[in-house]
Amino acid sequence: MQPIPAGERLLFNASLVLASLVLSALAAWRYPVVGADGIQHLMLAREAAASGIVASVGSFTLPLYPVLIGTLHRASSLSLLACAQVLDAALLALLAVNITRFATRLCGEQALAAWIALLVLLFPQLNGYRSVVAPDAGFWALLFGALLPLLRYRTSQRWQDGLCWAAFGLGAAAFRLEALAYLLLLPLVFLRADAPGARSMATARLYGCIGVLLLPPALVLARLGLLQIPLDAIADALHGSARALGDGFVAARTTYASTVLDPHARGMATLSLTAGLLTVLALKAAEVFGILYCMLLGWGVVRRRAALPTAARRTWRALLLIAILIAGCFVLGHRFVGVRDVMVLCLLALVPTAQALRSLALAARDARRERAFLFSAGVAIALLLIDGFARTPSA
DSSP states (O other): OOOOOHHHHHHHHHHHHHHHHHHHHHHHHHOOOOOHHHHHHHHHHHHHHHHOHHHHHHHOSSOHHHHHHHHHHHHSSOOHHHHHHHHHHHHHHHHHHHHHHHHHHHHTOGGGHHHHHHHHHHOHHHHHTTTOOOTHHHHHHHHHHHHHHHHHHHHHOOHHHHHHHHHHHHHHHHHOTTHHHHHHHHHHHHOOOSSHHHHHHHHHHHHHHHHHHHHHHHHHHHHHTOTHHHHHHHHHHHHHHHHIIIIIHHHHHHHHHHHTSOGGGGGGHHHHHHHHHHHHHHHHHHHHHOHHHHHHHHHHHHTTOSOOOHHHHHHHHHHHHHHHHHHHHHHHHHSOOOHHHHHHHHHHHHHHHHHHHHHHHHHHHHTTOHHHHHHHHHHHHHHHHHHHHHSOOOO
């Protein structure tokens, strides 16, 4: 990848952050009302502001998001809602920068930066999320932030990159626990090495980085008598997920077989229910991704204009597989799927979509149809912005 001057890179990132902040401000002005989940987060933030960080760790399962809101509230004269909106706006701006940097480094094409940034800023579901008070933006921003040092570690094998990856990944887990799945699975499928021993050593080093970063806070929490709280939270989350995936699916299969299927077809209940739920997952992902983005990606796939560079395909597929695995386990266990559950899938799909958009622009230039392309792009941008800001916020 051809390096660009630091000044140009800084100007581009600053422009991207500014555009994201403007969109968040418009969303906060458009929908100042907070839903039930947002009210719950604000109540936790108020308690965190009143009781302090140590007490918050002892009271909340995932205290980072309400603690950050409460800290902003105590350090400023802003209301809790305004603090939450400022925090979410900053996290979404960080997400836009991290996705753009991830895509350009993954594909090795700096020219892709403007296209992926445009798609992120215009993504209707993400814009519909800008007025939602929820910790999901922090999870997404830090998850994609963790992928950057992991891409560097793949070639450098340096401890610094491994520690940076672990720090971002653990930060993402402090917002949503499913980030732990990425921390545990990515080292197994991400790395490539000619010698199996070198691969095992590089993978073990990544797990060692996680342990090194976990040790100091674990010692502090143990000294304060609070270590059992995060351990119980993780254990409860794992137990709840396993129970939903096991007992919940079995109960749903029994009900489905007795009330929907013909008695002669009840032996196919497991396969039929699984296929149906995974179909729901695929349709939900397509709905969240949006008609225009699906059409653009479909055009790129059919015309072979959305293909990633050979070196990037395995990495992107591994990330996509983990995201599908997490979303699939959720939909099988809970029998429903929300926007937040497929958002990582959609954000990953933006990478080949940006390749398709760039190829479409180049094809229009070669065919001397720049005006038609610019007119179509202007109409699409207007439709995407209207879609993003006309929809009612929902998580």
